[in-house]
Amino acid sequence: MTSRRELLAPFALPLAAAGLLGALASAATVALLATTNSLLAQAERRPDELAVFGLLCLVAFGGNALADMLTNRAGQHLVARLRRSLAERILAAPLDALERYRTHRLMPVLTGDIDAVSDLAFLFAPLAIAGAVILGCVGYLVWLSPPLAFLVCALAGAGSVAVYATRLRGVAGFWQARESEDALHKSYRTLIEGARELRLSRNRRSELLDGAMAPTIETIRRVNTRAINVFVLANAAGSTLYFAVIALVAAGGAWLQVEDAAVLTGTVLVLLYMKGPIDQIMQALPPLVRAQISLRRVAELNEAFAAGEAPGDEVPTATSFGSLELSGVRYAYPAPADGEAFALGPLDLAVKAGETVFVVGSNGAGKTTLINLLLGLHAPQAGELRLDGRPVDAAGRDAYRQTFSAVLSDYFLFETLPAGADPDAARAHIDWLGLGGKLSVEGGRLSTLDLSSGQKKRLALVHACLEDRPVMVFDEWAADQDPRFRRMFYETVLPELKRRGRTLIVISHDDRYFHIADRLVRLEAGRIVPATAEAGR
Numbered sequence: 001m002t003s004r005r006e007l008l009a010p011f012a013l014p015l016a017a018a019g020l021l022g023a024l025a026s027a028a029t030v031a032l033l034a035t036t037n038s039l040l041a042q043a044e045r046r047p048d049e050l051a052v053f054g055l056l057c058l059v060a061f062g063g064n065a066l067a068d069m070l071t072n073r074a075g076q077h078l079v080a081r082l083r084r085s086l087a088e089r090i091l092a093a094p095l096d097a098l099e100r101y102r103t104h105r106l107m108p109v110l111t112g113d114i115d116a117v118s119d120l121a122f123l124f125a126p127l128a129i130a131g132a133v134i135l136g137c138v139g140y141l142v143w144l145s146p147p148l149a150f151l152v153c154a155l156a157g158a159g160s161v162a163v164y165a166t167r168l169r170g171v172a173g174f175w176q177a178r179e180s181e182d183a184l185h186k187s188y189r190t191l192i193e194g195a196r197e198l199r200l201s202r203n204r205r206s207e208l209l210d211g212a213m214a215p216t217i218e219t220i221r222r223v224n225t226r227a228i229n230v231f232v233l234a235n236a237a238g239s240t241l242y243f244a245v246i247a248l249v250a251a252g253g254a255w256l257q258v259e260d261a262a263v264l265t266g267t268v269l270v271l272l273y274m275k276g277p278i279d280q281i282m283q284a285l286p287p288l289v290r291a292q293i294s295l296r297r298v299a300e301l302n303e304a305f306a307a308g309e310a311p312g313d314e315v316p317t318a319t320s321f322g323s324l325e326l327s328g329v330r331y332a333y334p335a336p337a338d339g340e341a342f343a344l345g346p347l348d349l350a351v352k353a354g355e356t357v358f359v360v361g362s363n364g365a366g367k368t369t370l371i372n373l374l375l376g377l378h379a380p381q382a383g384e385l386r387l388d389g390r391p392v393d394a395a396g397r398d399a400y401r402q403t404f405s406a407v408l409s410d411y412f413l414f415e416t417l418p419a420g421a422d423p424d425a426a427r428a429h430i431d432w433l434g435l436g437g438k439l440s441v442e443g444g445r446l447s448t449l450d451l452s453s454g455q456k457k458r459l460a461l462v463h464a465c466l467e468d469r470p471v472m473v474f475d476e477w478a479a480d481q482d483p484r485f486r487r488m489f490y491e492t493v494l495p496e497l498k499r500r501g502r503t504l505i506v507i508s509h510d511d512r513y514f515h516i517a518d519r520l521v522r523l524e525a526g527r528i529v530p531a532t533a534e535a536g537r
C-alpha cells in the first residue's frame, strides 16, 4: 500500500490542480445550464445575459481543456517514471531475486500493467469534472426545488449503492483474469523460444496449444466476459433508473406541489444534462478497476526489487588486481518440491593474478555455481569472498563484478562493442578469431549477428578480449568449436591472454588440454576434491 502511494505521490499536486480546474469548469457548466433555463423562460434576450453566457462558455472550455492537458501530462510522466524506475530496479536487483520472479511474470507488468496504470491519471480529470458537474447540478436542483432534489438524490443514492456492490463482484473477476494472463505469457515464451522444437513435434504443438493455451485463453474470455457483463448490467440498470426518475419528475410535479413550470423544465433539463457525467463515471469503472489491479502488480514488482545493490565506485584495474579468494563459502539453491536442493561447499579457493586455473568435474558437480559465486552473481550464503584480501560485501559487489569479463555458457551477445573499445583492436580480434570475412565494425556496432553458434561464441570472446578486465572467465567456451578453433583456444588464445597479464578461470571438459592450466580445481558433488597432476605438464 505504502509503495502504491509512493508511486503516485509525485503526481498528487498536478492532479489536485487538474481537479480544481475541473471544478471551476463544472461550476461554469452548471451556471450555463441555469442561464440557458432563464434565457428559455424569457421572451426577450438581454445583451448582458448573452455576454455572461459567452463568458461561461469560455471558462467551461478553458477549465476542461486545461484540466485534461494537466492530467495527460501527469499520466505521461507517471508512465515514463515507472518505466525508468522499474528498469533501474531490475538492473540493480540481485540475480537470485530476478530468477525467482520469473520472466513470464515480469513481462506483462513491464508492458501491459504500466500502461494500464497511466489510465488512473488519464481518467482522473474527466472523473473529477464529471463528479463536480454532478455536485453542481444537485446544488442547482436543491435551489430549484428541495423536495424534487431530495427525490432525485434518494433514487440516485440507492442506484449508486447497487452499482458499487456489483462493481465489487466485477473486480474479483478482473483479478482472476489477470492471474491467467501470466500463464498465457508463459505459453507465449514457449511459442517463440521453442519455435524449432515445436515444429519438429506435433505432440508438443498440440500439448501447448490445446493442453496449455486453449484452457487459459478460454478462462480469460469467460472471466472477462462475466466481469464486463456485471459492469454493463450495472450501467444499464443505472440508465433505466435514471429515466424512471425523469418520468417521475415530469409526471409528479403536481404531486410534489411544484407549480412553477420553469422549475419543472429546469429540473428535467439538469437531469438530462447530468446523464452524460453519470454515464462517464459508469464507463470509467472497468478501466479504473483494471488500473487499480495493475498498480498493485507494479507496486509488487517495485517492492520485490526494492533491495537493490548499490553501484560501488572503486573498480579494480588490470594492474591493481592481486588475488581473489573464497573462504568457507556455501551456496544452496532453493529445494525443489520433490527433492533435495543442490548445495555447494563449504569450500576454500584462492586465485592469484596471472594464474590460469581450470575448473573441472562431472556434469552437475557445481562448476557453474562456483563460477557464479566467484563472479559475484550469487552472494555466498555462508563464508566470505575476498578481493585483494578485503571482504566483498553487498555494497561492494557491483564494483567487484567489474573485475571480470566472461563468456558464460548461456551468454548474451551484444550488437555494440564494449564502451571505449578501439574499433581497430576490434577488427584485429575479429580477424584473429577467423571472423574477418563474416562481419565488420561500423561506428562501434557489429554489422551482423547472423552467425553460426561456433562463430557467435568466437564473437563473444572478441567482446571479452576488448574489455580491459584483469580476470577472464570462460564456461565451456570450446564446447561448440570445431577441432581447429578448439585447439587454437587452448594453445594460442589462452597463452596469449596470459601473456597479456590476464588471470584466467576456465571451466573445461577437454582433458586433452588440461596441461595448459597452471592448476586444476576439481569439483565433485559441490566440494573441491584433490586433482590429479594433469595440469601444467
Ligand SMILES: Nc1ncnc2c1ncn2[C@@H]1O[C@H](COP(=O)(O)OP(=O)(O)OP(=O)(O)O)[C@@H](O)[C@H]1O
Pocket (backbone or CB within 6 Å): 333, 334, 342, 361, 362, 363, 364, 365, 366, 367, 368, 369, 370
Ligand atoms: N537455478 C537453479 N535452481 C536449482 N538448482 C540448480 C539451478 N542451477 C543448477 N542447479 C543444480 O545445481 C547443480 C550444479 O549445477 P551446475 O550448473 O553448477 O553444474 P556444472 O558442474 O556446471 O554442470 P555441467 O558440467 O553440466 O555444466 C545441478 O545438479 C543442478 O541441478
